[in-house]
Amino acid sequence: MPDPNEPPDDSKLTRAKRQWARDGRLLTGTTADAQADRLPPGQRLVRDWPVLDLGAQPEVAPQRFRLDVDGAVRRPLSFSLAEFMALPQRDFRSDIHCVTQWSRYDNTWRGVASGTLLDLVEPLEGARHVVLHGFDGYATNVRLDQFAAPDVLLAHSWEGQPLTTEHGGPVRVVIPRLYFWKSAKWIRRVELTTTDRPGFWERNGYHNNADPWSEERYG
Numbered sequence: 001m002p003d004p005n006e007p008p009d010d011s012k013l014t015r016a017k018r019q020w021a022r023d024g025r026l027l028t029g030t031t032a033d034a035q036a037d038r039l040p041p042g043q044r045l046v047r048d049w050p051v052l053d054l055g056a057q058p059e060v061a062p063q064r065f066r067l068d069v070d071g072a073v074r075r076p077l078s079f080s081l082a083e084f085m086a087l088p089q090r091d092f093r094s095d096i097h098c099v100t101q102w103s104r105y106d107n108t109w110r111g112v113a114s115g116t117l118l119d120l121v122e123p124l125e126g127a128r129h130v131v132l133h134g135f136d137g138y139a140t141n142v143r144l145d146q147f148a149a150p151d152v153l154l155a156h157s158w159e160g161q162p163l164t165t166e167h168g169g170p171v172r173v174v175i176p177r178l179y180f181w182k183s184a185k186w187i188r189r190v191e192l193t194t195t196d197r198p199g200f201w202e203r204n205g206y207h208n209n210a211d212p213w214s215e216e217r218y219g
């Protein structure tokens, strides 16, 4: 028995739908396109994980590690590595997009969400920006709302293993929606500020905002 709710097979609508399916019209916006849209303009995919930094990789022994979260906050805090590891932990998978045109998909991180730290320090009304400081003297700036995004992590592990020194261990920042220079390695201090203070690369020719989807590479 044909389903009375379905148009008969030879109806005009059915024939039209078959033709659309053959033309691929119904595929618009489906998985294939989503995959293509995953690589930002001007990027190429790599399988390895390149190392990029200013050249001096600080060896941060666990007992030397310290993370300060301070500046325009009500309750500035300072964490030892043990205190940091005792905070609620999150797992995230995200893509890396580096301004030097490599992207790497599906990196699995474990660490503390930026939101967890922000809830603890209580940003002041006027807090709008964040400067991320590394143990190597590196600094980079992001807007507070970008830092507070739900996929931003202070990560201590990658693919289930502690972050290596070259990739920023013991703890690095991961901000998946911006070029990777905003993801400070060997994080030492998260400083909330009321005004924007450009970091190292931002003062040396890189874009202040770093959105890979609009190719904000150079300022």
Ligand SMILES: Nc1nc2c(c(=O)[nH]1)N[C@H]1C(S)=C(S)[C@@H](COP(=O)(O)O)O[C@H]1N2
Binding pocket: 049, 050, 051, 052, 053, 054, 055, 098, 099, 133, 134, 135, 136, 138, 166, 167, 168, 180, 181, 182, 183, 184, 185, 186, 187
């Ligand atoms: N502390 C610190 N963080 C840093 C850098 C740095 O020199 N020092 N380089 C940035 C740049 S330019 C990039 S592309 C990424 C590289 O991270 P990776 O070496 O883990 O790939 O780290 C970013 N974070």
Ligand SMILES: [Mo]
Binding pocket: 052, 098, 099, 100, 180, 181
């Ligand atoms: Mo970079």
